[in-house]
Each structure stands twice: as structure tokens, then as C-alpha cells.
Amino acid sequence: MTTLTALLHRDLRVARRDLKYSLLRVVLQPLLFTFIFGFVMPRLGIIQRGYTAMLLPGILGLSMTLSSMQAVALPLVIEFGWTKEIEDRLLAPIRISGIAIEKLIVGISQAIIAGLVVLPLSWLLMGVHLSLGWWDVGQLILVAFLSSWLFAAFGMVVGTLVEPQQIGLVFNVLLAPMIFFGCAYYPWATLQVVPWFQAVVLVNPLVYANEGFRLALTPQLPHMSPWLVYGGLLVFSLFFTWVGMRKFARRAVD
């Protein structure tokens, strides 16, 4: 346990030192999105004003999941594949799975911080009217935790599979489609006009995260059923955690 807290302490120290860069990374993209889609385009009359309410949960979902994933995947790719820095921690007196769990905790924490920054920011900028009851706040916390966990675990899978020279490829080939097909910019329910597409995107874990935020933040708008949201989040979380931890152990011990 002390070793685990020491590992967390190390990551906290590094994160605090790089705080301005992490904040920039977390905030810039949602800020641009919020500005163009939530401010400029409604004023140009290209999109309806109501669209911002549909967009807000997606922006929040994207920020949190991507933060979580990057916080886990990027250091792992570099440390396993290039600098071998992770060896230092693999020799700490803790089980290998303990080190993997520490990485997941770091990913989840970073996502929560990203969410705490992005949610008020885009809320203010877009001027979306949200009326959240206790029930919705509870759902928001649950969805936020599950989504962060899911993508921290997904980051571990990516981080242990990908070689450093393939990072660019991952962002273009894996992340871009995930983001575009992730129901961030449109609610899943509205896809019923293209049924095959609505079915296909269900393999994308990002859909459940974004729909989850839609469920919690804008329950009055069309969203996926809670059962499907929580079921999807939980199943994908468990699956990626299982795969990620196995891959991590295989990379850690020869």
C-alpha cells in the first residue's frame, strides 16, 4: 500500500510540474469546439441554437475520455518502448498488477480534473441552460467515473500494444474514427434514420461515454437507455482492464 501511494506521489509531482501543459492539452480542444460550434456557428445561423445543448455532453465526454486515455497510454508507450524508465517502478516492491492499477488511478484522476475544468468552461461559453437535480448529479458522477475508467483501461491496452513510432498512426487511424463515430456531435438516438450505422457504432466504447453524459446532463433530449449506457460502460471497462493488465504484465516480465 505504501508503495502504491509512493507511486501516486511520484505521478502527482510530475503532473503538478507539467500542470500548464496538461491544462493546455485538456482545455484547448474543447475551447475551440465550444467557440466554433457553440458560439460562432449559431450566430451565423448555420446551426440551430439548441444544438449547443446536444453538443455540451459530447464535448465533456471527449475531453474526459481522451485525457484519461492519453494519461495512461502516452507514458506507457514511451517508457516501455523507448526510455525503459518504467523499469525503475517495476523494481519497486509491489506486484506488477499493483503498478498497472496505479496507472489506471492516474488516468481516472486526470480525467476527473479535465472534467472539472471543461464542464464549467463550456457551460459558461455556450450558455446552455442545465437544470440538474440530485439524481442527475449522481448519474453524472457515475458516468464520469465509468467513462474515465473505461478509457484509462483502453489507454493501457493501447500503451502496451503500440510501438513509439506508431503513435501518430494510432491517433489518425484509431482515434479519429472513434471520435467521429462516437456520437459526440450528434445523439445516438437520432441515428435511427441510418439504422445500419446506428448498429455499427455500438462497437465504439466512446458512444456509451458520450451518451452517458447526455443522459446525465440533458435528460430531456434524446439519449440512449440507461441500461445500455451503464451496461456498455461496464462491459467495456472490465474487458479493457482485463486485456490491459494482461498485456502490461507481459511487457513487464519477460
Next chain:
Amino acid sequence: MLTRGLLTRFVNYMQTVIAVEDLRKAYQPRTRKAAEVKALDGISFGVPPGEFFGLLGPNGAGKTTTIGILTTRVLPTGGSATIEGIDVARDPVAVKRRIGVVPQMNNLDRSLTAREILLFHAEYFGVARQAREQHAQELLEKFELGERADEKINGFSGGMVQRLKIARALMHDPAILFLDEPTTGLDPQSRRAMWDFLHELNSKGQTIFLTTHYMEEADQLCQRIAIIDHGKLLALDSPTALKRSVPGGYLIELQVRSEDGAAQSFAAGLSSFPGVVDVKPEKDRVRIYADRAEGLLANAMRLASDQGVMVTDAHVAEPSLENLFLHLTGRSLRD
């Protein structure tokens, strides 16, 4: 006295801190047609506490695999390895508590300063705050890193990186210090300083396990050396005993001046001396390869004066581990 010495050796043997028994590591081939790669093919040895033990062999001999298994980073596919009686594969966490590891690569935490690297390492091992701060300061000064203690390690020289890696491994007072090729890539001066330091550390009682492909390094530092090649243990003994075991390991070179023919019969006479393995006469030089040097030089000089051969210069070369390796494998360690 003799029995007491034997007893000590026996007790030491019983208290081996590292025990390796028929250790094997095979890597499954990538393709089905390729043969299985045997990185370790059944090696056994034991290291008593306080010993400076060396694993000598060319690149690819299995040194890093051995150290990898002993430091819980590689799982063996056969045999067993224990650290202070604890099986490395069964209880890696308990083993990690007892060992300090200096890997071949620079795996220092690049996000931290030199001091933080030491402090966090000790924190991982549960060393109390005050103790770790004091120990870090001591080690930073000892390793002459004090001036740059609060910088990140990006601009550090190879020698500084190496010293910091060792300081890090010592932060939790390990029972055994493992060093994988600690002086590879260092300039001669830094290497010499490193040797002095490791020697001092060992003389204070630190058990050290070192791998190297430099014969001089193993020769200078280690009390016992295991020579391995192709995953097999070829020899294990003290450097002196190992070198003595090379047949004709001693080389005596005589510069001679003589009448025609005298040198030939001189050489023939030399061959009949006990311990002489080979004699190579040349125009004004005779090379004698022998198992031992004691008395041989005096005998040779006597024979020379009897036969009217004048010896103008004599040189005795001690056997080297290089010769031994050549003898054991038929190839040079440097290849």
C-alpha cells in the same frame, strides 16, 4: 587453522544469498519453423554473503537473462533461483525488497531531478522521510553529484548517469547489489573510478553480483568469476585459479643471441622441463608456453649458460582470462 577455514567456507556455502540451480530460459520462436532459442541452458552456482561475484561472457552469452531472472524481470522456463532463500518466480515482491539493481540501460526517471530520483526510489521502498533525505544527500555527495542534484538528468554525462543509477540502487540498503555491465560506454578514467568505488563498497561487506564482458574488470574486482557462453557455465573459480587452469597459460619470452644451431638445441632442452607445454624458437627469440612459471625461468637461464646461449632479455606474461576463454571456447571474448 585449516579446519577453521574449511568450516567458514562450509558455513558460507550454507548461507548462499544467491542460489541458482539448473536455471533455464528458452524463448519460443516467432515462426513455427525456427528453432527454440535457449538463452540459458541449465546453469547452477551459489553466491555467499559479502562476495563480489562476476558473470563473464561475450554479448549474447546469457548474462542479461541471468541477471533478469535474479531481479524478477524475466521468468525462468526451468530450474530455480533463490535470493536469501526466496524463490524469485514465486515471491518476486519479497525478492525486490532485498535487491538493488543497476541495469545496463539508462532507465532513470527523466521527469525528475537527480535528488527526486533517489527520494522517490526510497519512498517506493517505504524508507521514512527523514532517513531517505539524509541518505540521498550522503549518496549525492559521495558520488559527486551534489552540485547538480536538483537538475533533471538530461544533460548528465555517461559517468554521472552511471553513478546516479548506483546511488539509486543503494537508497534502500539492499542485501545484494546487481550490476549489469556497469562500465560499458564509460571512458577509462570513469571506469577506473567506478572500479575503485565498487571495490570499496564490497570491502564494507556489500554482496555484489556483476556481469561484464571486460576481462580486466572481472579480474580486478571479482572474488569469483563464472564464465558463461551460449547459456552454459564453462568455468567457475577465483580469477587466479581460473587463469592457472589454462594449460600453457604462462608465456615466457626470452631474447637470445647465439651461434647457429645452439638456439635449436636450447629450445629442445627447454621442452623437456616439467610444466612446459610448447616451445617456439625464432631467430633471436624463444617463446615458452608453460603451466606454471615458478623456477622455470631460473632453469632456462641455467640451461642457456650451459649451452652458450646469451639471454639479453626475459619477460614473463601471466595467464589471462582472455587466454582461458580462448581455451574453453576456441574463440576470443572480444569477437
